[in-house]
Each structure stands twice: as C-alpha cells, then as structure tokens.
Amino acid sequence: MSGGEIRERDLIWRISEILGGVDNDDCALIEAGERYLVATTDMLHRQTDFPDIMNPWQMGWMAVAVNLSDIAAMGAEPFGLLMAVGLPPEADLYFIDELFSGFRDCAAFYGTRILGGDTDSHQELTITGTALGWVERYLVLRRSGAHPGDLLCTTGSLGGAGGGLYAWQEERLDSPFIEKLLEPEPRLKEGRALAKSGAVTAMMDNSDGLALSLSDLSAVSRVGFLVYEERLPLAEGLEEMVGRQRAVEMALSAGGDFELVFTVQRERLEAARRACKLTVIGEAVEEGIWMERDGERRRVEARGYEHRIGKFGNRK
C-alpha cells in the first residue's frame, strides 16, 4: 500500500499514534502563559494545488491564505508567517518578485507579516507556509465542543470556489467565480469576533469542502449533523451557471471556499449574529451526517478536495 493509496484516516491515525497524540485541530496549541500560541503548516505544490491559470502573485497569496484560514478557525490572531519555497529552474526574477509580493500582500491585508523562511531549488514549485498566532485561553475555539441541539452555521457563501473550478474547466475565464477560486479571503475577522461572542462551541474551516469539515467536526466532537439543503447559502449565480443539483454538490464537496463552519448554542444565536454575518444551515444531532430536502434525509459522504491526505496535530 503506497502513500497515494493509504486512506487518509488510516494514515493520520497511524501518524498520531507514532507521535503520541490524537487531538486534531486546524492548528497545534502551545501553552504560553494566559494565551495559547497557535501554529499551523501547509505544503502546496504547483501541479496539485495551483490551477494552471494562477499567476505567481496569486500563488503567493494562496499559500499565505490557506495558513491564515487555520489561524482564523481557532479564533486566533496571526502575528507572522514563515515561508519555505522550493523554486523550479524556470522561476525567473519576475516570478520570484511576484510570488513573494503575493506572500507580503496577503499577510499585510490581514495585518500580519512574513517573519522569515527558506528557499532552495526543486523540480516543481513547492511552498510550505507556517502561520503563528495568539489566542487567549478562554477564547480558543476547537473542533471538539459541539453538542447535539447546537445550531450548525457557516460564514459567507458556499460553492463559489467550486464554481471557479468549473468556469475554468469550461474556459469561461470572465466568470466572477474565478477570482473566488484564485484569491481566497480567509475569515480572520469573523473567527475572532465569533470567539469573543462566547456563543460558539466548535469551529473549523471548510477549505477541503463542507462535507469533510462536518466529518472532521463529527469525529472530534462525537456528534452528528443534519443539514437542511434549502438553507445552504449557495454562491450568487452558481445555480444559474451549473444547475441546482450540481450547485448543492459543489457547496458540499468542492474545496477552496475558506469559510468557517461552526456550531452555536441555540440560546446564544443572537450573540453569534452580532459577531458576523452567518447562515444557520442545520444542527448537531446524535450521530451520522445527513442532508434533508423536502422532509427526506440522505446520508452525506465525507468527500472533498481529492489531493488532501491530511493534517495531523496534537497538543499537551
């Protein structure tokens, strides 16, 4: 059985066992006085992670954004990133300038900066970003903590990045979904405000698709989820472009949206609403992951962004 064939969960379980920990979150948590230091790392490759039409500035932006999204998912505030870059032989100075400007601009957009890094030569462009942040101990949000009866919510809209992928494959390069795919905007402000609201019980990002996020939240919180199909906030214009069924499928399983998916105590929904714009898409139940349409329920498969093997994390 090779790396490509090993099932994600088996691999993550094995790695967690070897490393002596099993808690999985978007970031590792390190105790530091009254705060936690949160830290996360993500490796991206030219062929598997960056659509062909992406320019080098967008690759830089993306490599920073994916890591900041993990910081957002903990309710934390970023204070810097390290970027390790394997540069291919064809990378010229223009490419390098644009790539590193993309790093800088995405970090600056979110009030943070690139602290340092490493560069070397590699056949294929490979970028590993590491983001660091702080969060007060009493504010940290984790994948664990959801209880049956909690409301299931999401920021923003769903399926837009999937629509971008579709538009790209259909060569409809003027589609507004393309930018959504190429220049994602992680929800740092929203994550922080939700943490401060005191209303949220569990949270993560949906960068690999909503279905995988629900599967992960479900496994760690030991709850199930029921999603009401008609409540999914489909990205504007998505249904018109691809039809209802495919739009719902994209909202569930397409990666790249970088929204926050979280559970809220029912009686505190108003506090969560004051924190940021959100949509209630369902609720936490005892077990299983279900989608309901016209009163009928079907099981949701844990499918999402295919290249992912997965993140692992553990803490003291």
Place this chain on the structure above:
Amino acid sequence: MSGGEIRERDLIWRISEILGGVDNDDCALIEAGERYLVATTDMLHRQTDFPDIMNPWQMGWMAVAVNLSDIAAMGAEPFGLLMAVGLPPEADLYFIDELFSGFRDCAAFYGTRILGGDTDSHQELTITGTALGWVERYLVLRRSGAHPGDLLCTTGSLGGAGGGLYAWQEERLDSPFIEKLLEPEPRLKEGRALAKSGAVTAMMDNSDGLALSLSDLSAVSRVGFLVYEERLPLAEGLEEMVGRQRAVEMALSAGGDFELVFTVQRERLEAARRACKLTVIGEAVEEGIWMERDGERRRVEARGYEHRIGKFGNRK
C-alpha cells in the same frame, strides 16, 4: 536568469527587500513579553538533501535536526516542531512509520516534540520542518555582535560530515564518518550554555560549512575573520583518510557538521570554556576572511553546501 542561476545573495537581498526587512539570523525573532519566540523553517528534498544510503528513520531524524540546530544557534530552547511532508507514491507504510519515528525520536532526544503537521502526495519526498523555541531577551545570540579582537570559536570537530560524504562516495560504508553525516546531533545544550555564559558576542551554526558561516557572520557583524589553519579541530581520523589538504578543505567547506561557530570576548574566554567544550580557531579582524598557515595568509572563499539558495529572515 532562473531560480537555479540567481546568486544566493542577490536572491536573499531581493526577497528581504520585497518583504521589508534585512536582518538575517538562523531564526526569526518574535517579541513575547520577557522572552523571544524563535521560529525557523527548512525545506528538504529526497534527491538534493538526503544521501542515497539514508534510511527513512535517518531522513526523519535529519529533518528535525537541521531545524533544531537553528534553534541552538540563537541560544534558545525548543518547545516543538511542525512537520509538513510530501509523500511520494512509492512510500509504503514501513517508510512512513520509520520517517515519523525519526521525527519523534530526534525531537525526544532533545527534550521536545512534534506538535502537528501536514501530509500530502508529491512526486519526490519533500519535508519542511518548522521549529519553535523560547529564549530570554537578555540571552539571545545573533549573527550580529562580533567585534574585531573577539576570539573565533567552534564546538566539536570539523569536516566529519564531509568525511562521511567522501566515505560514501568511495563505498567505504563501515567508516565512522558515515554516521556523522546521516545522524547529525545539533548542539542545543552547548548553545544554551554559551548563551548563559555571557561571553558570546555572535553565533550561528555551520550546517552549510564553516566558510559560509564566516561569510554570513562577517556580513551581519561587519567584521572580518582570521582563521589559524593548525588550530582547526579536524574530525578524528579525517586527515588519515583523505590527507591534510583535503581534510582542511572539508573542515572549511563541507556542509552537514551542525556545530556552532561563535565569537567570544577575549577576557571572558574562561566563562565560555566552562559552558562547553570549544576550540579557539582564530579571531575577528577588521575586514576580509583569511586563513593563516606558517605565517602566510590567504583569502577564504565563501563556498559551501552547493544546493543551498538560502534562508531569509527579518524581525520587528
């Protein structure tokens, strides 16, 4: 001009300019109350960074060790690492077990641990480690700070990893230098003790070779160095294996030794000696990097580990 052809210094200068900072150290420094958080990242590839004879456990050990060496060079104490791994299709479960055990064992050997990480699929094994540590503000050691007249010192011996590379190429696989090459031991204890000694003015590691370290220290501290050839602590048995001239060349330019190179105030040499075993190999001078033998001086070229493009770092 492509990534492979761009001169290291030009590239690092350009990147520093784009990112808005120029301080280069082994780690980025982040203010955190009375301490600094230190953070460093290193990307390693199967073909360019791991000798063919390395087993997967040793690859794991190495990927952690290179990062801990950067923590050591700041006088800091590590508190954890993140490991991002691109696994090639041929990586089976045995390989994965051994690799991650290597991560775990190297971290544990130095009293620290793997906090989390990321795995995905890639054509070639690629590992990016990120190490995090703490150092008191008043103890931190940097590449800047050396003054003319300071004594130039190194921990341990020099050229052993170069000897390992030679023995490997000569197929002398029973050579004790092979282990030195494949299982490096960063000088964390020594780095910490040297920081506490109050005697050290500047420090970095020599993972890319002594000559490159001197070049880097020279550039940041704005001093020169004079090295006395007969004082170089050549690894035991190296001269017998490769001859005097080649042994000296290896001590200067071969990468992989992971010793600490540092400058000490002359009047505090005894305090540094109490901190750890060290060899005085020369002194800081006004300008240039020189090697003296039998009263004759020659310039030392800034040559070292060839695959490196380089690290960049900046701080507030």
